[in-house]
Amino acid sequence: MAREPSSAESEDVVRLLRVNRRFGNTQALKDVSLTVKRGEIVGIIGRSGAGKSTLIRCLNGLERPDDGTIEIEGSPITGLNEKELQSVRSRVGMVFQHFNLLSAKTVEQNVALPLKIAGYDKAKRRARVAELLALVGLEDKAQSYPAALSGGQKQRVGIARALAASPALLLCDEATSALDPETTRSILALLQSLNQKLGITVLLITHEMEVIKKVAHRVAVINAGEIIEQGPVWQVFAHPQAELTRTLLSGLLPQLPEALSERLTQSRAGEAIYSVHYAAQDSAGQEQQGEILTRFASELAGHFRLIQGGVDHIQHYAVVRFFIAVPVDNTDAEQTILHWLQQHQAQVELIGYVTRNA
Structure with a gap:
């Protein structure tokens, strides 16, 4: 289990207050309020179309809410222009479902890309990349190309790239849903390890309650754009309140024959x-x-x-x-x-x- 955040890490890294986002007549997010404290792993779970992707796009500035407040490390981001958002995005790492690696670049070059964009010189880039590849267990793959990697190795590269600029927050968008069960377990173990070693805050978007159970401290259940239930993972598993939560848990808890x-x-x-x-x-x-x-x-x-x-x-x-x-x-x-x-x-x-x- 991921480490519990210490009292010294109690400040909010993410804070959403009554966030709304509409696309025409569709309410993608409805009065969403959520906090994620430093050092926490928080899972957002819901079915397809529940609003998970819209929520994560609002957090990294790719979508702008119609109203409500979003803060990253205490700073509001909803009113920032594109240039101002760049400094916020440097504090937010992103891990994608389908890895999003550049096929024509080596593992080393993929991980180094955000550092190059940020203006790091070549020597610093190489040193940082070596450190990150060691952290994710891919020291021997620096000169390999994505086509030569397994799915789990590609995702490890994606995680290393997301950590390149030492972000305060790691956003994982269905990071394990394209992987087989054994590889999923290894990636979740890696996220736990990074949380423990680096104290990094993780917001995990998923539709798999098993993923939440293995790594998250807290969980929020989203349905039709609304957070319908949230709390410590053990508490939600022990006493699920919403019907959707009970349904999502049906494969993990004993059921009536x-x-x-x-x-x-x-x-x-x-x-x-x-x-x-x-x-x-x-x-x-x-x-x-x-x-x-x-x-x-x-x-x-x-x-x-x-x-x-x-x-x-x-x-x-x-x-x-x-x-x-x-x-x-x-x-x-x-x-x-x-x-x-x-x-x-x-x-x-x-x-x-x-x-x-x-």
Whole structure:
């Protein structure tokens, strides 16, 4: 997991306040407010067309919002002209989905390009490029051309290029979506390492909740141009509030078996089906989450049927989710179970009823 920002790094690198962007009758961004503090990795997740790309283009000055405020390191950028934006862009590195490398230039030349534009002399460029290629593990590829590289190596070159001018902020636009799972893991590990070594702030745009889970401190969920939910990653995983968030998490969290889900009814009969969410801090960690499950099973044995469940560990929290079936003809047992779970700060939701032979 990426390091937690220290108290000395608490100032905002990115601040958006009620940002709106319209294209004709389409509202691409609607009252978007978001902060990213120095040293954080923050993920922005949403489906295609949700407004993620517009948001990132507003942050690097390629799009101008219709209204609202955008600040980078405390400086407003919404009123700047093109020349003034250049100094802001030098503080913002960009990593693209499809790498955007120049095929006719070597790895060394690709990474050196922003330094050349910034006016670095040849000796300083070569020294900085060597440092960056070592940082991303491509020391031996300096004279290679992009065509000779794998997808993961190309993305490492893209990351090195984005870091060339020592930016305060790294914007990653679907940086792993063109990569296979193994390569994705290596790139995410690299981003974590850079966050830890350099303290660089990262804003990660993605449609993959697995990416958010692996590297981000906080997540914001965007839908139809609006941020509909945001918070620490462990908290959003443990207690998703928006329906879209639950959908995005459906592949990562235990779900009610489909055959049982199809039998659900709202008529009180047979068994009541409950979902239970629980999060325990890893200061007690696995021991604490194991204890609550063990105690629940032993103290309330015979009062419920365990359907399905699992435990995950996110940001030093054990996130537990399981489903139970409770006979509706034993009201005392049902109330005892609910009272016990609520006493232990579990989030409990009745999702329906099934007949006993379900």
